[in-house]
Amino acid sequence: MRFLLPLALCCVSVTAAAAEPPAASAADLALLQQYAMTHAGDAARGKQLFDQEQVTRCLACHVVGDKGGQVGPDLSKIGGKFDRIHLIESLLQPSAQIVQGYETNTVLTADGQVLSGVIGKESQQEIELCDSTGKCWTIARADIESIKPSQQSTMPDNLATGLDPTQFTDLIAYLETLRTGVGKQPGSATRGPVSLPQGYQIETLVTGLSGATALEVLDDGRILVCEQQGDLRVIKDGKLLEQPMLSLDVELYWERGLIGVTVHPDFPATNWLYVCYVAQQPYTHHRISRFRVQGDVALPSSEQILLRGDDQSKLGGNVPAGHQGGALHFGPDGKLYIGIGEQTAKTPAQNLGTFQGKILRLGDDGTIPPDNPFVGKAQGKYQAIWALGCRNPFTFAIDQATGRMLINDVGGKFEEINPGVAGANYGWPTIDHGPTEQAEFVGPIHVYPEASISGGDFAPVTAGPILAGRYVFADFVHGWIHSIDPENGGSADDFVSGLRRPVDLRFAADGALYVLLRNAWIVDDKFQTDSGSLIRIQRTPTAK
Structure with a gap:
């Protein structure tokens, strides 16, 4: 079992005298999810619900501050660890999110009693078992016939049927306030609700992702998600498959790890999967590899290393573990484009003898195209360089219809969106980010003050009139999604706000926008696992 989230609230939304409410239908749960994601709620009212013994019984199980029980995890800081999306799921699908140590156990005693609850204190002689009402039993081990763990939460699945949408949202709003150190890490201060234009809806597809970095949407409907620790996850038919498509041995620190994924333009007929990751041996370097895919699994033995990057210890x-870039996509010319950051070293971005701070271009087999702009100017493998002067081209996108490329370069003074131009020099670090009139440098079509620009993609016509034909991009710190005219840039239009730490986004052919939420900062000793999610934003069925 994969433990997704240390929450598994075991509130019971019934009064002492009331009968247990019936199970909610899928439609009812979807309505509650939508309402709670898109309405603010009242945290003060939510605290009253949480504290009331005869309404939710949350404090019978959970500690907040110096009050509460021990059947469920301590929730004193839960709003800082997990976003609104995870909090909502923990109440609607409690058994999907059980932390190790808080599973329900069924104990059969020698005299025929069957008791269920969470094991609390235990010794070699006895165990303590407590249920969601706060009732506890101390049972001698000598009297136990068997103990069977269950994947069922002590919290009832029908909690939601005892709360109306407003009450449910109030409770979520209160849980969001349970946090400390707000704003100490970029993007951590964002709280719900999610704001959407009229005619669009949002839903959660997957939670519990660890260190999400990038995604790709396949034509057959599958979605690939990079987890920084080296696992490439598969979402199929709306479900996260347990087995990763690929597990790589990566250097996992700060922004290093598995950081980019795409597939061959003719996939699955040509069944190559392409990844960008940071390998540790024989030295820390970017590696671009391709693998054969069979079904939902890539064959590790099929790896072909197309490009080995530079020894980062020398740059x-x-x-140095920051500004790694990592995005890779095919253009309509059939060539593979890759963005590599300058690992905070600045000057390598202007050096044709290193890949750092560059956009690269390769054939699908790793060969260097003879029409690359620096063939004859750079040496050997560095002829793969297609553009230079980037800071951290974390993501980019290519319009397959027009060939237009836009590059999201994470800020100096500004966040930049630059047009992809063969042979371009974007100026870093000779000039800082922002508009430029210097003829030797290609300037941005859109800038905004330093934050952290993340995913971007071109919206298809099927995305609806608000987005069709526009370039859509997100910011990790602000938690919003904006759009611009992809040809002329200029000012941006708001689309979505209230997302905690969006890291990448991609459109499907049907116009659905998939947004990957990392909800974690860099990989260090404070890194939060299992806190990422994948959401889908699309037009409502009645939208015109």
């Missing part, structure tokens, strides 16, 4: 930087 410097105040945080």
Whole structure:
């Protein structure tokens, strides 16, 4: 079992005298999810619900501050660890999110009693078993016939049927306030609700992702998600498959790890999967590889290393494990484009003898196209360089219809969206980010003050009139999604706000926008696992 989230609330939304409410239908649960994601709620009223012994009984199980029981995890800081999306799921699908140590156990005693609850204190002589009402039993081990763990939460699945949408949202709003250190890490201060234009809806597809970095939407409906620790996850028919498509041995620190994925333009007929990851041996370097895919699994033995990057220990930087880039996509020319950051070292971005701070271009087999702009100017493998002067081209997108490329370069003074131009020099670090009139540099079509620009993609006509034909991009710190005219740039239009730490986004052919939420900062000793999610934003069925 994969333990997704240390929450598994075991509130019971019934009064002492009331009968247990019936199970909610899928439609009812979807309505509650939509309402709670898109309405603010009243945290003060939510605290009253949480505290009331005869309404939710949350404090019978959970500690908040110095009050509460021990059947469920301590929730004193839960709103800082997990976003609104995870909090909602923990109440609607409690058995999907059980932390290790808080599983329900069924104990059969020698005299025929069957008791269920969470094991609390235990010793070699006895165990303590407590249920969601706060009732506990101390049972001698000598009297136990068997103990069977269950994947069922002590919290009832029908909690939601005892709360109306407003009450449910109030409770979520209160849980969001249970946090400390707000704003100490970029993007951590974002709270719900999610704001959407009229005619669009949002739903959660997957939660519990660890260190999500990038995604790709396949034509057959599958979605691939990179987890930084090296697992490439598969979402199929709306479900996260247990087995990763691929597990790689990566250097996992700060922004290093598995950081980019795409597939061959003719996939699955040509069944190549392409990834960008940071390998540790024989030295820390970017690696672009391709693998054969069979079904939902890539064959590890089929790896072909198309490009080995530079030894990062020789390039410097105040945080060398930062600014890794990693995005890769095919253009309509059939060539593979890759963005590599300058690992905070700045000057390599202007050096044709390193890949750092560059956009690269390769054939689908790793060969260097003879029409690359620096063939004859750079040496050997560095002829793969297609553009230079980037800071951290974390993501980019290519319009397959027009060939237009837009590059999201994470800020100096500004966040930049730059047009992809063969042979371009974007100026970093000779000039800072922002508009430029210097003829030797290609300037951005859109800028905004320093934050952290993340995923971007071109919206298809099926995305609806608000987005069709526009370039859509997200910001990790602000938690919003904006759009611009992809040709002329200029000012941006708001689309969505209230998302905690969006890291990548991609459109499907049907116009659905998939947004990957990382909800974690860099990989360090404070890194939060299992906190990412994948959401889908699309037009409502009645939208015109």
